[in-house]
Amino acid sequence: xxxxxxxxxxxxxxxxxxxxxxxxxxxxxxxxxxxxxxxxxxxxxxxxxxxxxxxxxxxxxxxxxxxxxxxxxxxxxxxxxxxxxxxxxxxxxxxxxxxxxxxxxxxxxxxxxxxxxxxxxxxxxxxxxxxxxxxxxxxxxxxxxxxxxxxxxxxxxxxxxxxxxxxxxxxxxxxxxxxxxxxxxxxxxxxxxxxxxxxxxxxxxxxxxxxxxxxxxxxxxxxxxxxxxxxxxxxxxxxxxxxxxxxxxxxxxxxxxxxxxxxxxxxxxxxxxxxxxxxxxxxxxxxxxxxxxxxxxxxxxxxxxxxxxxxxxxxxxxxxxxxxxxxxxxxxxxxxxxxxxxxxxxxxxxxxxxxxxxxxx
Ligand SMILES: *Cc1c(COP(=O)(O)O)cnc(C)c1O
Numbered sequence: 001x002x003x004x005x006x007x008x009x010x011x012x013x014x015x016x017x018x019x020x021x022x023x024x025x026x027x028x029x030x031x032x033x034x035x036x037x038x039x040x041x042x043x044x045x046x047x048x049x050x051x052x053x054x055x056x057x058x059x060x061x062x063x064x065x066x067x068x069x070x071x072x073x074x075x076x077x078x079x080x081x082x083x084x085x086x087x088x089x090x091x092x093x094x095x096x097x098x099x100x101x102x103x104x105x106x107x108x109x110x111x112x113x114x115x116x117x118x119x120x121x122x123x124x125x126x127x128x129x130x131x132x133x134x135x136x137x138x139x140x141x142x143x144x145x146x147x148x149x150x151x152x153x154x155x156x157x158x159x160x161x162x163x164x165x166x167x168x169x170x171x172x173x174x175x176x177x178x179x180x181x182x183x184x185x186x187x188x189x190x191x192x193x194x195x196x197x198x199x200x201x202x203x204x205x206x207x208x209x210x211x212x213x214x215x216x217x218x219x220x221x222x223x224x225x226x227x228x229x230x231x232x233x234x235x236x237x238x239x240x241x242x243x244x245x246x247x248x249x250x251x252x253x254x255x256x257x258x259x260x261x262x263x264x265x266x267x268x269x270x271x272x273x274x275x276x277x278x279x280x281x282x283x284x285x286x287x288x289x290x291x292x293x294x295x296x297x298x299x300x301x302x303x304x305x306x307x308x309x310x311x312x313x314x315x316x317x318x319x320x321x322x323x324x325x326x327x328x329x330x331x332x333x334x335x336x337x338x339x340x341x342x343x344x345x346x347x348x349x350x351x352x353x354x355x356x357x358x359x360x361x
Pocket of ligand 1: 078079080081103105145149174176177195196197198199208209210
């Protein structure tokens with residue numbers, strides 16, 4: 001345990017952990033924030049040796065996210081680099097079970113590896129718990145995200161993890177949408193938790209970074225080895241910014257979630273909408289426009305506050321029609337617009353969106 005953690009009472013609340021973890025010791029003249037460690041190499045003979053093997057700015061971030069998820073964290077250059085490192089744990093030719101509705105980059109990476117013969121994929125509907133468990137027979141890895149992007153389906157992590165383990169498969173959960181404040185997959189039995197720290201964790205749309213939290217030391221060591229070999233390392237500055245963002249995640253998420261609930265209430269029943277999807281927590285809402293792609297494309301050009309942009313989890317509210325991406329699953333409605341709710345006043349956000357919806361009808 002690092003020296004600055006030794007004086008802490010056990011089982012602190014996550015709101016306290018995000019503020020206190022990953023700091024220098026409380027000694028005279030220590031800075032409160034760990035400075036950005038900009039160095040490619042270290043004086044020989046210690047643990048770090050070279051900048052691709054370790055950096056204290058990564059470690060401060062990893063200690064904090066790891067404490068929230070409940071195990072050892074390994075940071076990566078991006079969420080997709082973290083996903084690649086997890087898929088690298090699958091032996092060549094191994095079977096991966098994954099939901100049809102997953103982040104497009106995940107689907108693309110699985111399909112690419114399958115096309116080159118490195119693994120085989122069984123695509124499933126993550127809400128059909130029995131079918132997912134049946135598909136893990138003989139599989140190396142069950143991969144899923146919940147809530148799913150952008151359909152916002154919710155998976156039963158505990159049941160899926162128990163069923164997959166009974167079949168001998170590892171279980172990895174992409175926890176980007178829920179964040180460790182709303183869902184802790186390791187506590188529900190998962191082996192690995194993946195994050196795009198680009199999103200709510202860093203929270204200000206100015207960082208790309210990813211992380212994996214592993215229940216076992218052996219997996220964490222294997223992931224560190226992958227990172228050192230593959231070189232998908234975060235920059236020290238990105239790690240600093242991601243940790244700075246993470247410190248305010250609880251207040252940002254509480255606020256964005258309250259606003260998301262307000263928006264769900266005010267949008268429900270709007271004649272221009274077929275559906276308002278919300279899993280009951282978090283800052284992401286998906287709306288489905290009745291007229292399909294055309295009004296959805298018109299909508300994203302008619303707002304003053306909502307910014308038409310991909311990505312999510314920032315302080316500023318953004319939205320996009322997901323099917324504008326050719327790689328998005330065809331089972332996602334053409335008129336689905338994913339809203340990433342930020343920190344602007346809920347009345348302003350609702351008014352801006354509703355005037356645009358009224359206009360496109
Ligand atoms: C954005 C995202 C990723 C990919 O992360 P990057 O940081 O963009 O590489 C993975 N999973 C989910 C759920 C995402 O939203």
